Amino acid sequence: MSAEDTAEPTLAITEQAIERVRGFRAQSKDPENQALWVEVSGVSDGEYVHKISLNAVHVARQDDVVQRHGDLAIVVPESSVEKLRGATIDWSHEQSGFTFVNPNKPPAPAELPMMSPPTAPPASPPIDAPPPADLSGDVAQRVIQVIDQQVNPAIAAHGGHAELVAVEENTAYLRLGGGCQGCGMATVTLGQGIEVAITGAVREIARVVDVTDHAVGTNPYFEPAKK
Numbered sequence: 001m002s003a004e005d006t007a008e009p010t011l012a013i014t015e016q017a018i019e020r021v022r023g024f025r026a027q028s029k030d031p032e033n034q035a036l037w038v039e040v041s042g043v044s045d046g047e048y049v050h051k052i053s054l055n056a057v058h059v060a061r062q063d064d065v066v067q068r069h070g071d072l073a074i075v076v077p078e079s080s081v082e083k084l085r086g087a088t089i090d091w092s093h094e095q096s097g098f099t100f101v102n103p104n105k106p107p108a109p110a111e112l113p114m115m116s117p118p119t120a121p122p123a124s125p126p127i128d129a130p131p132p133a134d135l136s137g138d139v140a141q142r143v144i145q146v147i148d149q150q151v152n153p154a155i156a157a158h159g160g161h162a163e164l165v166a167v168e169e170n171t172a173y174l175r176l177g178g179g180c181q182g183c184g185m186a187t188v189t190l191g192q193g194i195e196v197a198i199t200g201a202v203r204e205i206a207r208v209v210d211v212t213d214h215a216v217g218t219n220p221y222f223e224p225a226k227k
Contacts, residue, residue, distance in 0.1 A: 009067040010076050011038065011084050016091040017098060018069055021054075025072075028054055035066070035073035038089065039080040041154075041193070043106045044200040048083055050100045051193055139204045140167045146201045147174075151194050162194060170206040172198055177212070 013021075013036075025031045035057035042049040055075070060066055063078040076084055087102040144164050152161050165173040174194065195208040 009074075010065050010081055011067075011074070011087040011089065013069060013074065013089040014091065017089045018072055020091045020098070021072060025054060030056070033057060035060070035075045037075045037077070038084060039077050040083040044196055046106065048102055048104065048106060049193075049196050050084075050102070052089075052098060139202060140164065142202045143167060143172050143198055143205060146198050150197045150201075154193065165211055167205070170204060172202075172205050172208050173211050174208060175212050176210060 021036050025034045025036075028034050033056050034054045037053050037055045039051050040048045041051035057066065057073045057075060060075045061078070065076040065078070065081050067074050067076075083104050084102065085104065087100055087104065090099045090101070091097075092099045147162055147164060155161065161177050162174050163177065165175050167173070198208055199205050
């Protein structure tokens with residue numbers, strides 16, 4: 001059963017962000033029926049991780065929230081409604097991506113109960129402790145591990161995949177393929193999902209750059225400048 005439109009919006013969206021979504025939507029198949037889906041996909045560094053995508057509005061379920069902004073419908077799945085209540089979506093020209101201001105915070109992890117320390121065993125002759133094992137590994141290999149274990153399983157549902165091209169200083173260069181190449185929401189996927197996952201797991205990486213040639217995809221999200 002599909003969701004009904006709600007009179008009270010769960011979140012706000014700026015005019016700049018609405019225009020960007022309309023631009024992405026215009027390049028998709030069946031744009032009139034495409035809605036902006038907004039949800040919380042996880043937690044990183046004590047903050048919610050936000051995911052936005054385009055999908056048909058009619059697949060929203062009864063308990064999902066559907067709010068209207070002119071001709072644009074925004075769908076918030078039931079599981080994310082309280083996590084996004086009062087949030088604002090904006091578009092950042094500096095970051096070339098969507099930004100979120102969300103007053104809601106994830107609940108703090110439960111503290112483990114204090115346990116009495118065990119009784120110390122009888123003293124034994126001192127021995128030389130072995131050096132701690134180096135589990136950090138190579139930066140590029142750890143980035144690949146995040147891509148294989150977190151990123152690709154997440155975007156595989158949309159027919160996409162990502163691969164690491166290079167790591168230089170604090171920047172990882174990625175190439176998107178499959179359903180992500182030429183996708184109108186590729187910038188959103190990179191900035192709000194992939195970059196958050198990689199920079200959150202690999203502290204040496206501060207920036208993720210997309211080197212995909214999206215112009216040759218089936219649905220490019222930019223056009224070459226007209227001469």
